[in-house]
Amino acid sequence: MQQSAEFHTRVEHALANGQIKTSFRSAMDGLMAKRKAAFPDPEALETLRFRGAQIRANSLSKLHELLEQLENNCHKNGIQVHWAERIEDANNIVLTIMQNHQADLLIKGKSMVSEEMELNRFLEQHGIECIESDLGEYILQLAGEPPSHIVAPAIHKSRQQIAQLFNEKFPDIPYSDDVDRLTRNAREILRKKFYAARVGLSGVNFAVAETGTLCLVENEGNGRMCTTVPPVHIAVTGIEKVVEKLEHIPPLLKLLCRSATGQAITTYFNMITSPRKQGEKDGPEEIHLVLLDNGRSRIYEDDELITTLRCIRCGACMNHCPVYARIGGHAYGSTIPGPIGSILEPQKAGLDKLGDLPSASTLCGACAEVCPVHIPIPKLLNRLRFERTRNDHAGATLGQSSGRTVMEAGIWKGWSWVHSQPRLYRLAMYIITRLRKLLPQRIGPWTQVRKAPHIAQKTLHELALKEGFNDK
Amino acid sequence: MTEEKRYPEKPEKVYYFGTCLIDLLYPEAGLAGMQLIQREGIEVVFPQDQTCCGQPAWNSGYRVEAIRVAQHQLDCFNEDYPIVVPSGSCAGMMRHHYPEMFKGSTDELRANTLAGRVFELTEFLEHVLKITLEDLGSPVKVALHTSCAARREMGVATEHEALLKQLSNVELLQQSRKEECCGFGGTFAVKHPAISAEMVSEKANAITATGADTLISGDCGCLMNIAGHLEYQEKQIDSRHIASFIWERTHATER
Amino acid sequence: MTNNARDAILQRLQNSQPSFDNSDKSVSVEAPEWPIKERIEQFKSILESVRAEVLLAHPDHWTDTLKSLAKKKQLNNLLFAKKGPLGKTIEDAWDVNEQPSLVNNERPISEWKESLFFHIDAAVTSSRAAIAETGSLVLWPTEHEPRSWSLVPPVHFVVLDADKLYNTFAEVVEHEQWQQGMPTNALLISGPSKSADIEQTLAYGVHGPTDLIVIVLT
Numbered sequence A: 001m002q003q004s005a006e007f008h009t010r011v012e013h014a015l016a017n018g019q020i021k022t023s024f025r026s027a028m029d030g031l032m033a034k035r036k037a038a039f040p041d042p043e044a045l046e047t048l049r050f051r052g053a054q055i056r057a058n059s060l061s062k063l064h065e066l067l068e069q070l071e072n073n074c075h076k077n078g079i080q081v082h083w084a085e086r087i088e089d090a091n092n093i094v095l096t097i098m099q100n101h102q103a104d105l106l107i108k109g110k111s112m113v114s115e116e117m118e119l120n121r122f123l124e125q126h127g128i129e130c131i132e133s134d135l136g137e138y139i140l141q142l143a144g145e146p147p148s149h150i151v152a153p154a155i156h157k158s159r160q161q162i163a164q165l166f167n168e169k170f171p172d173i174p175y176s177d178d179v180d181r182l183t184r185n186a187r188e189i190l191r192k193k194f195y196a197a198r199v200g201l202s203g204v205n206f207a208v209a210e211t212g213t214l215c216l217v218e219n220e221g222n223g224r225m226c227t228t229v230p231p232v233h234i235a236v237t238g239i240e241k242v243v244e245k246l247e248h249i250p251p252l253l254k255l256l257c258r259s260a261t262g263q264a265i266t267t268y269f270n271m272i273t274s275p276r277k278q279g280e281k282d283g284p285e286e287i288h289l290v291l292l293d294n295g296r297s298r299i300y301e302d303d304e305l306i307t308t309l310r311c312i313r314c315g316a317c318m319n320h321c322p323v324y325a326r327i328g329g330h331a332y333g334s335t336i337p338g339p340i341g342s343i344l345e346p347q348k349a350g351l352d353k354l355g356d357l358p359s360a361s362t363l364c365g366a367c368a369e370v371c372p373v374h375i376p377i378p379k380l381l382n383r384l385r386f387e388r389t390r391n392d393h394a395g396a397t398l399g400q401s402s403g404r405t406v407m408e409a410g411i412w413k414g415w416s417w418v419h420s421q422p423r424l425y426r427l428a429m430y431i432i433t434r435l436r437k438l439l440p441q442r443i444g445p446w447t448q449v450r451k452a453p454h455i456a457q458k459t460l461h462e463l464a465l466k467e468g469f470n471d472k
Numbered sequence B: 001m002t003e004e005k006r007y008p009e010k011p012e013k014v015y016y017f018g019t020c021l022i023d024l025l026y027p028e029a030g031l032a033g034m035q036l037i038q039r040e041g042i043e044v045v046f047p048q049d050q051t052c053c054g055q056p057a058w059n060s061g062y063r064v065e066a067i068r069v070a071q072h073q074l075d076c077f078n079e080d081y082p083i084v085v086p087s088g089s090c091a092g093m094m095r096h097h098y099p100e101m102f103k104g105s106t107d108e109l110r111a112n113t114l115a116g117r118v119f120e121l122t123e124f125l126e127h128v129l130k131i132t133l134e135d136l137g138s139p140v141k142v143a144l145h146t147s148c149a150a151r152r153e154m155g156v157a158t159e160h161e162a163l164l165k166q167l168s169n170v171e172l173l174q175q176s177r178k179e180e181c182c183g184f185g186g187t188f189a190v191k192h193p194a195i196s197a198e199m200v201s202e203k204a205n206a207i208t209a210t211g212a213d214t215l216i217s218g219d220c221g222c223l224m225n226i227a228g229h230l231e232y233q234e235k236q237i238d239s240r241h242i243a244s245f246i247w248e249r250t251h252a253t254e255r
Numbered sequence C: 001m002t003n004n005a006r007d008a009i010l011q012r013l014q015n016s017q018p019s020f021d022n023s024d025k026s027v028s029v030e031a032p033e034w035p036i037k038e039r040i041e042q043f044k045s046i047l048e049s050v051r052a053e054v055l056l057a058h059p060d061h062w063t064d065t066l067k068s069l070a071k072k073k074q075l076n077n078l079l080f081a082k083k084g085p086l087g088k089t090i091e092d093a094w095d096v097n098e099q100p101s102l103v104n105n106e107r108p109i110s111e112w113k114e115s116l117f118f119h120i121d122a123a124v125t126s127s128r129a130a131i132a133e134t135g136s137l138v139l140w141p142t143e144h145e146p147r148s149w150s151l152v153p154p155v156h157f158v159v160l161d162a163d164k165l166y167n168t169f170a171e172v173v174e175h176e177q178w179q180q181g182m183p184t185n186a187l188l189i190s191g192p193s194k195s196a197d198i199e200q201t202l203a204y205g206v207h208g209p210t211d212l213i214v215i216v217l218t
Helices: A002-016 A018-038 A042-061 A063-077 A087-100 A112-117 A119-125 A135-143 A159-169 A179-196 A222-228 A246-261 A305-310 A322-327 A338-349 A366-370 A377-389 A406-419 A422-434 A460-466 B020-025 B027-039 B055-059 B063-076 B088-101 B108-116 B121-128 B148-153 B157-166 B193-209 B220-232 B242-250 C002-015 C036-049 C062-072 C087-093 C113-118 C169-175
Strands: A079-084 A105-108 A129-132 A199-202 A206-208 A213-218 A232-238 A268-272 A286-292 B013-016 B043-045 B083-085 B118-120 B140-145 B170-173 B214-217 B238-241 C053-057 C077-079 C101-103 C122-126 C129-131 C136-139 C155-161 C185-189 C211-217
Touching: A002 A018, A002 A322, A002 B193, A018 A246, A018 A322, A042 A063, A042 A246, A042 A305, A063 A079, A063 C002, A079 A087, A079 C002, A087 A112, A087 A119, A087 A199, A087 A232, A087 A286, A105 A119, A105 A179, A105 A222, A112 A119, A112 A232, A112 A286, A119 A129, A129 A135, A135 A159, A135 A179, A159 A179, A179 A222, A179 C113, A199 A222, A206 A246, A213 A222, A213 A246, A222 A232, A222 A268, A246 C169, A305 A338, A305 A377, A322 B193, A338 A366, A338 A377, A366 A377, A366 B148, A377 B055, A406 A422, A406 B055, A406 B063, A422 A460, A422 B020, A460 B020, A460 B027, B013 B027, B020 B027, B020 B220, B027 B043, B027 B121, B027 B238, B027 B242, B055 B063, B055 B088, B063 B088, B063 B108, B083 B088, B083 B121, B088 B108, B088 B118, B088 B148, B108 B118, B118 B121, B121 B157, B121 B242, B140 B157, B140 B193, B140 B220, B148 B157, B157 B170, B157 B242, B193 B220, B214 B220, B214 B242, B220 B238, B238 B242, C036 C053, C036 C211, C053 C062, C062 C087, C062 C155, C062 C211, C129 C169, C136 C155
Parallel strands: A079 A286, A105 A129, A105 A199, A199 A232, A232 A286, B013 B043, B013 B083, B083 B118, B140 B170, B140 B214, B214 B238, C053 C211, C077 C101, C077 C122, C122 C155, C155 C211
Antiparallel strands: A206 A213, A213 A268, A268 C185, C129 C136, C136 C185
């Protein structure tokens, strides 16, 4: 149970950190309010969510055809398509492209898949400098930390912490904790990088099979910079991001922007269909699309778990999660945190590695209530709890059965035995109620912050009999 | 796009599923629910062989063990009567999870029929019995915590409030972040005690901040969690299951 | 290796055809349909809420608006496309020594990247269409009005013909039949560049323009 101990350590560390508590709590409150305001009509929202779920489910149902169609159309448009089974493969593909262009600087737009690949670390081992250009990601790169939220990566940091960080890294720039000033400083530093870089990298929000178009959603313009200014553009994405038709994009975009930050739309919606054409004055001469599997096709095998792959990465589930609001993103120890991370990441990495995540939820359902594509997150958390403890080895999930312990299994077997034999159950309850005064008043962690529950003098079974309620 | 709820006509007879938590910790709440229904002229049947809906094991991943217990409830509630459950969580389990639990098994049909007959107590009182309540109690301020299952799975948050609003001397106060989970989550509280503690203490603070005299909930899991913490903090605030609270205030001989 | 990966991935996906409901029965998502006047109001108010400037101008006099704004912002220069749809009108309206000075450059950006990145104050471009619901400009950059013009200079002026103002994005895609042929790059621009990455506080002009000014021709 090594992983379990590590998870608990991270959680305790997070809970002890007052900064985390205040930054997440207030940020999540703000994001929830903004989302709510962005969907004033509940009925229209339900229709739109239904449509979103339908589009994603429909695309997934013919994923292999759509991927082939996407590949064909990309080729026709001049985009080179690469396939990667594992993250090592994807990293090597990117490295080879970099080497082919003798490029030693990669300017990056926000991409959770590149985080999944740990691309920066990999390329740096090969002497290539990677620069994150999304403001939040850049701050984290300076701090040497991973993102703690998929939409607002540096949400755990205060203005003052960021100001300190800039001051340490750029002592020549006068200290300021003014947000506008900090932003301008970052603009100036990064502008030189956009100017210099020969290769830019981005993620993909939606890839349209019908037209071979890569769609990018962003506010800052760094994504456009990365995909417009350098002569080479590499886009990395998971194989599940493909959408069948262009007409599917407007409803998904609406759901994504409004669910994520409550904006009607982001500042930029960037649709890339080909490299620079004859006569055009800018835009990359080469575009590479890297399609990464890394366990996704295994998730795809299961009719229930496949719904995980509908995700459009809006982050609404984490914004609404009471657990995430308390422990923040880093405690999860996975690329993507929060409810969606708790179902997606253990399936990718294996339940033996991240099997604790599905248990770190009260199954309150706040996530599923806001998910724009109707992913039944609590149901899938429950399912993964089962996969982690089942002992029939009949599932496809990586690391199944790894969390089954003799003791826990024994407790539930006993529990099941008692609760499926009414006489035994009634006897047990009779004994417990009669011995209630002798039972311990301290019961593990429960009573560290609570009084022990008060056991009744008589059970409801007894009261019902006494009051003359019929049994049949 | 949400499932439209259909309620039956007022029946002659109902089953009552008391839940294991009520059985052991809050039997008076279970009884109050039965008495509220009985007072409306309905026969309440309490099968003595009932135990637990199976949720604890189901939510812990021990499905075989959960199914075995759930199967036993299928046997207990065989007749075609509505099944009233004084808990959003257990009602949600039987209504929404039994069908998936037994999918493809020989019990599938039985489970589906049973699921369709399950009602949470407050929705049953409100929509099937169309109960009217006369408040006999003295003025009191209350805060209501609606469980996540009652709110999101069963969709009965408004029913909880509607019943309390019928009580003329009861002032319902609204705590901040009232939709948020109290941090119980069954075995979650045991597996992740630190997070659970953080959640329950914030929930309890929000409730005490309202100045309410009494905390009400329709689910004993939440009640046990929040009230347990309030008691630990030595806060002077009562806690009641919604059935007990309503019964105590509307039952003539008790006052 | 790549080809093997491709075949292996596709094979796996094909082998495990999921058996869930994928019915594509169309749900009609209700879309607003405003009369033109309301469309303009909606467009304007949404864009202004994200700190863009929206001005209405007569089709014959819009260069006056452009000029006065450019002067107010104390711009030294203004990039424009001589061969673009606005080129002639702008050129005719500008006096030889008038500030800001007009800049026209038809060479590939790589040949004058430094000047574009560090010395151009503003650019003016046309737009293909716009969307009232979200306050978005639709740009399909061309060889005359390249992609980086709407991105790199700190100030971006856009001229929009009010007739091209649609209700929704879906309407644009459908009406213009985008799936028939997408350009190299299609853009929706809905305000100046912004970020809320530091303490959820909005800051404008992160990497793209700090100022977005839309002149709507009515």
